[in-house]
Amino acid sequence: MSELFSLAGLSFLMIVGMTLGGAFIAVGARNIFHNVLGLALSLFGVAGIFLFLNSPFLAMMEILIYVGAICIAICFAIMLSEPLYRPRPPRKPIKLLGAGLGAGLVFVVLAALVKKTAWVPAAARSDDWSVATIGHYLLTKYALIFEAISLILLVAMLGAIVNAKNGRGREES
Amino acid sequence: MQFFLAEGARLGLGLIGVISLVAVNALFLIWMERKVSAHIQLRPGPMEVGFHGALQTIADALKLIGKELITPEDVDKLIYLLAPIVMFLPVLVSFLVIPFSPTLLIRDLNVGVLLIFAFSTLTVLAILMAGWASNNKYSLLGAIRSVAQNVAYEIPLLLTAMSIILMAGSFQPSVIVSQQAKVWNIFVQPLAFLLFIICGTAETNRAPFDIPEAESELVAGFHTEYSGMRFAIFFLAEYTNMFIVSAVATIFFLGGWHGPFLPPVVWFLLKVYALIFLMMWFRWTFPRLRFDQLITFAWKILIPLALLNLIVTAFVLKLVR
Numbered sequence: 001m002s003e004l005f006s007l008a009g010l011s012f013l014m015i016v017g018m019t020l021g022g023a024f025i026a027v028g029a030r031n032i033f034h035n036v037l038g039l040a041l042s043l044f045g046v047a048g049i050f051l052f053l054n055s056p057f058l059a060m061m062e063i064l065i066y067v068g069a070i071c072i073a074i075c076f077a078i079m080l081s082e083p084l085y086r087p088r089p090p091r092k093p094i095k096l097l098g099a100g101l102g103a104g105l106v107f108v109v110l111a112a113l114v115k116k117t118a119w120v121p122a123a124a125r126s127d128d129w130s131v132a133t134i135g136h137y138l139l140t141k142y143a144l145i146f147e148a149i150s151l152i153l154l155v156a157m158l159g160a161i162v163n164a165k166n167g168r169g170r171e172e173s
Numbered sequence: 174m175q176f177f178l179a180e181g182a183r184l185g186l187g188l189i190g191v192i193s194l195v196a197v198n199a200l201f202l203i204w205m206e207r208k209v210s211a212h213i214q215l216r217p218g219p220m221e222v223g224f225h226g227a228l229q230t231i232a233d234a235l236k237l238i239g240k241e242l243i244t245p246e247d248v249d250k251l252i253y254l255l256a257p258i259v260m261f262l263p264v265l266v267s268f269l270v271i272p273f274s275p276t277l278l279i280r281d282l283n284v285g286v287l288l289i290f291a292f293s294t295l296t297v298l299a300i301l302m303a304g305w306a307s308n309n310k311y312s313l314l315g316a317i318r319s320v321a322q323n324v325a326y327e328i329p330l331l332l333t334a335m336s337i338i339l340m341a342g343s344f345q346p347s348v349i350v351s352q353q354a355k356v357w358n359i360f361v362q363p364l365a366f367l368l369f370i371i372c373g374t375a376e377t378n379r380a381p382f383d384i385p386e387a388e389s390e391l392v393a394g395f396h397t398e399y400s401g402m403r404f405a406i407f408f409l410a411e412y413t414n415m416f417i418v419s420a421v422a423t424i425f426f427l428g429g430w431h432g433p434f435l436p437p438v439v440w441f442l443l444k445v446y447a448l449i450f451l452m453m454w455f456r457w458t459f460p461r462l463r464f465d466q467l468i469t470f471a472w473k474i475l476i477p478l479a480l481l482n483l484i485v486t487a488f489v490l491k492l493v494r
Binding site: 040 | 282290291292301302324344
């Protein structure tokens, strides 16, 4: 318990608070712009957790890609969606229940997995965790995962092209 | 205890140094911009307060401090107040890793360059917050333009940065600088330098890329509704961003602190201010682009060129090594 009251412990609590608080805003707020800002705050907290795990590269990537690119992309989507000043319909309890159950199920499965896995500290497995090593692993041992991710990106790009194919204003004709 | 005292002193001194640098730099740059623009347009510029108007911005700053902070009705209050802070935060963080000389730097992180790029994306979020929370159509339009522009220009910026990082094999600013002791990167990568300066000018929302705050169309863009010191903070952040972009360009292409005779810090600052002068020169030479021209330029010209540059760099490096 005393560990939590050291400088590192306090900043860890702050980061966890940021992550969870941001997540609650992201899910709970009724204004869609507040949701995005909450998501950004939460992802910032996740970057902090990466820092705590002694992985500054991943922390910076988290901020650069998730806060910098994904949240901004979501803002783009908001601009394309319906106007914000319109009154929003109240939430349906069925939908809330479904979302809660779905998220709860994912949480339970993940928690069980975390509990079941015998975690080996990174230092005990290898002492070389440089970016070069990560890159090497991505192109050899984890090539399948890498390719699967690129396939998802390809599908997303194709979808964007299909959506944009007709261009703006040509729909009426 | 000793450790905490030493680290505390280091952090405190660093913070005081950075904040003084930010303030003095902004005061100087605003005066410099007025003088440069004046001389380009064949007029003298501010002349009354101090020697050749040198104290003019201090007088302006005092006026801004004395002004009332107006919060318009129907703004999204929390976000409206947070936006200037979010705008200023990444500016302060970036100074953490800029190496002014081999010894004068606060932290020599091995992800230093990434840190600057990562936190500079927050600026877009701050502009969006300011524009959206203001509840004003001009603000919102400025913010939307800013987001589209920054997203488009960030891609070639990061791609050109990647080609430099590939050459250096490191994200650490001091390593990138010390590898340019003999030949500056600008002679090896002239195209990358050109792309970087164009994208840097666009990222700082400066003319000819200043459509987020185009005064002839949008009043003052995303900061229309801000007054007094809140407006001043946006201004401060803009001029400090110019300094940071120029500092990164100096680290990447102009050999950082390297140079004969003069001390390293002087060389570094000289190069940075020369680049800032270049950006001011752009502003008073080129007309503002139309929005669609601006976006087309980024996606159809800059990004293919940056990709080509990266691929050629990778090939040449593979052949040489």
